[in-house]
Amino acid sequence: MKCDFVKRKVYELFNSNIKQLDDEIIRHIDNCPNCNAHYEESKIAKKITSSLNQLQPVLNNPHELTNNILAALYELEQKKNSASIRFFTITKRLLAAASIFLIVVFGYEQYIIVEKLIKLEQQISTVPGIPVNSPHYQEILSYYPKQGAGFIKTGLTSSIIATQDNDLKSRFMIARLGRLSSEVVSKRLLDQLVLLRISNEEIDIINSIKNE
Amino acid sequence: MQMDIVNIIKEVKSGNKTAFKNLVEEYQEYAFRMAFRVLSNEEDAKDVVQDSFIKIWKSVNSFDAKLKFTTWMYKIVINCAIDKLRSSKSKNTINIDKVSENLCRIDRTNLDEQIENKELGNIITLISDGLPEKQKLVFVLRDIQGLDSHEVEKILEMTGTSVKSNLYNARQSVRKKLSKLLAYERRTI
Numbered sequence: 001m002k003c004d005f006v007k008r009k010v011y012e013l014f015n016s017n018i019k020q021l022d023d024e025i026i027r028h029i030d031n032c033p034n035c036n037a038h039y040e041e042s043k044i045a046k047k048i049t050s051s052l053n054q055l056q057p058v059l060n061n062p063h064e065l066t067n068n069i070l071a072a073l074y075e076l077e078q079k080k081n082s083a084s085i086r087f088f089t090i091t092k093r094l095l096a097a098a099s100i101f102l103i104v105v106f107g108y109e110q111y112i113i114v115e116k117l118i119k120l121e122q123q124i125s126t127v128p129g130i131p132v133n134s135p136h137y138q139e140i141l142s143y144y145p146k147q148g149a150g151f152i153k154t155g156l157t158s159s160i161i162a163t164q165d166n167d168l169k170s171r172f173m174i175a176r177l178g179r180l181s182s183e184v185v186s187k188r189l190l191d192q193l194v195l196l197r198i199s200n201e202e203i204d205i206i207n208s209i210k211n212e
Numbered sequence: 213m214q215m216d217i218v219n220i221i222k223e224v225k226s227g228n229k230t231a232f233k234n235l236v237e238e239y240q241e242y243a244f245r246m247a248f249r250v251l252s253n254e255e256d257a258k259d260v261v262q263d264s265f266i267k268i269w270k271s272v273n274s275f276d277a278k279l280k281f282t283t284w285m286y287k288i289v290i291n292c293a294i295d296k297l298r299s300s301k302s303k304n305t306i307n308i309d310k311v312s313e314n315l316c317r318i319d320r321t322n323l324d325e326q327i328e329n330k331e332l333g334n335i336i337t338l339i340s341d342g343l344p345e346k347q348k349l350v351f352v353l354r355d356i357q358g359l360d361s362h363e364v365e366k367i368l369e370m371t372g373t374s375v376k377s378n379l380y381n382a383r384q385s386v387r388k389k390l391s392k393l394l395a396y397e398r399r400t401i
Binding site: 042059069073076 | 229232233236237240241244245248249254257258261262265266269315318319327329332333335336339355356357358380383386387388390391394
């Protein structure tokens with residue numbers, strides 16, 4: 001009989017449901033010093049681990065442990081609450097800062113737009129053939145049919161900013177800027193096309209008209 | 213106090229702190245025994261019990277009522293104990309003479325008297341010292357804590373085969389270790 005087989009059976013005896021060993025295995029254990037030592041060691045190990053299973057560690061001061069757990073829980077809840085409060089405070093401050101930032105940015109934007117429009121209008125007013133009250137002003141004002149457009153349809157930006165509320169002014173300025181810019185560009189293109197088609201004689205005629 | 217665990221858990225889920233206190237009072241000793249047997253140290257075991265119950269409070273909504281509460285609790289305790297075991301660098305100095313003496317007492321007689329936590333911790337430390345983590349956990353849960361194999365599988369999330377092979381290897385190591393320790397005691401008598 002092989003020792004490995006015997007040792008496996010000894011393991012099963014002490015750790016599984018085997019009630020007893022076969023006679024043949026017992027005889028082998030009696031006659032084999034190695035298997036005999038293995039059997040004795042296994043028996044002792046089983047006894048000691050079973051005893052350790054019976055020996056219960058004692059929880060000293062259980063009330064103290066309960067109180068510590070509840071105190072830790074209280075601390076956790078406090079931290080959670082203060083974290084929520086901190087989160088809302090930070091969010092509130094961030095929103096306030098963002099609002100101020102947006103007001104400054106849009107205020108500045110509006111200021112820049114108004115400035116550019118005034119300059120643009122001043123430049124355009126020097127160009128012959130673009131009257132201040134040309135039809136494009138009326139088209140722009142068609143965005144705001146209920147805003148009393150009649151008053152501002154011929155007004156320049158410089159006069160509009162002094163009389164209209166901010167919302168109307170902002171939207172009106174943007175629309176007007178776009179309109180005036182496209183007007184200038186289209187006029188320049190038209191001029192170039194006209195120049196390409198006219199003859200030298202015609203140029204002389206144009207120059208003579210300009211001189212007059 | 214006999215508690216209806218289902219109702220207690222229901223109350224704890226709704227944030228009832230009195231119910232949680234009852235839960236702690238009823239189960240902290242079970243948790244402590246488990247943690248102590250893994251860590252072999254009273255203070256570390258208490259820390260682990262505290263951390264475990266805080267985790268129980270936080271994650272009670274994920275508790276599956278089909279599972280035994282103690283199985284779920286042991287799983288949390290074991291995970292906390294593993295963290296503690298891994299983070300703990302210091303090792304207690306163990307008096308081998310004292311441990312061997314206690315082992316001989318256990319071997320010679322049926323030891324039914326209580327021994328001090330420290331001595332019990334030293335015995336467990338010495339006989340499970342050097343075991344790989346999985347083997348140690350399986351051995352402690354199965355042989356020292358006395359849980360059945362299915363519960364060990366659930367707590368450690370291991371297959372039955374893995375539990376069996378780890379347990380077999382752990383028992384062989386413990387057998388050899390005990391044999392050496394007892395031989396040491398015989399030589400010193």
